[in-house]
Amino acid sequence: MTEKILACLDHSRFSSSVCDYASWVAIRLKLQLEFLHVLDHHPEAAQRLDLSGSIGLGAQENLLNDLAALDERRATIDLERGRLLLAAAKQRARESGIAEPLLRQRHGELIENLTELQNETSLFVVGKRGEEGERAPAHLGTNLERAVRALHKPLLVVPTTFTVPARVMLAFDGSMTTRKGVEWLAGSALFTSLEIHVVMAGADSPAAVAQLRWARAILEKEGLMTSTALIEGDADKILPGYAVAQKVDLIVMGAYGHSRIRQLLVGSTTTAVIRTSPIPVLLLR
Numbered sequence: 001m002t003e004k005i006l007a008c009l010d011h012s013r014f015s016s017s018v019c020d021y022a023s024w025v026a027i028r029l030k031l032q033l034e035f036l037h038v039l040d041h042h043p044e045a046a047q048r049l050d051l052s053g054s055i056g057l058g059a060q061e062n063l064l065n066d067l068a069a070l071d072e073r074r075a076t077i078d079l080e081r082g083r084l085l086l087a088a089a090k091q092r093a094r095e096s097g098i099a100e101p102l103l104r105q106r107h108g109e110l111i112e113n114l115t116e117l118q119n120e121t122s123l124f125v126v127g128k129r130g131e132e133g134e135r136a137p138a139h140l141g142t143n144l145e146r147a148v149r150a151l152h153k154p155l156l157v158v159p160t161t162f163t164v165p166a167r168v169m170l171a172f173d174g175s176m177t178t179r180k181g182v183e184w185l186a187g188s189a190l191f192t193s194l195e196i197h198v199v200m201a202g203a204d205s206p207a208a209v210a211q212l213r214w215a216r217a218i219l220e221k222e223g224l225m226t227s228t229a230l231i232e233g234d235a236d237k238i239l240p241g242y243a244v245a246q247k248v249d250l251i252v253m254g255a256y257g258h259s260r261i262r263q264l265l266v267g268s269t270t271t272a273v274i275r276t277s278p279i280p281v282l283l284l285r
Contacts, residue, residue, distance in 0.1 A: 007035050007126075038108065039078055090103060118151055123156060170185060194224070
């Protein structure tokens, strides 16, 4: 089964950026691009109504019939809106250089669909908030947090605007997870010709210096322009500050673990890092 780039679309303001970043990734990796729109219907209106004793039986039946017809009409409208969304994404991707992007529309729960499709997916692209999250911009949607925990493939979380990445910051702590991240980054065509910054937060020590030297050697062996930095302090403050100071366009991090850096993406700190970052964050598993 050929793996592809799977871009998750909804009607939020992040969808254009999702389309652009997904197209950029697919072109660089020479992989098929597929756009996914999931229709998640929750016919809760009728369930919330307490009709007992308030009106006659005949009126109740008529109202329930009306509600059923309304739900059916709403479902038809949602389906057509989704088709138009996918069609617009296809045209936008073609203008970016994608020959023939695939379109897929499914019913059900988003995370269940993504989990089911991950064996045929090389990398997911999602917006940092969905439609529901637009109502609470200070928070991330629960779907994103659940996706980080449920998926075992790289997940690119993007902001509302697209910028062609030129500088990449890899959060590194010398652990097995981030060492694998270095090797993955070195072997991926996604980062060819980009400027790589390997950043480590913590005390200056011979062990830390040796770890950074190893990371730089691995990346430079593949011809990547690489610089390293060891900065004393807390990772949750060092990394965002470095990204701003060095005009980084993309942050690459491990999604889980027990070290200071990898704890950034667990619980409340996960929300803080992704929510406040004005640039995309690529989470490695």
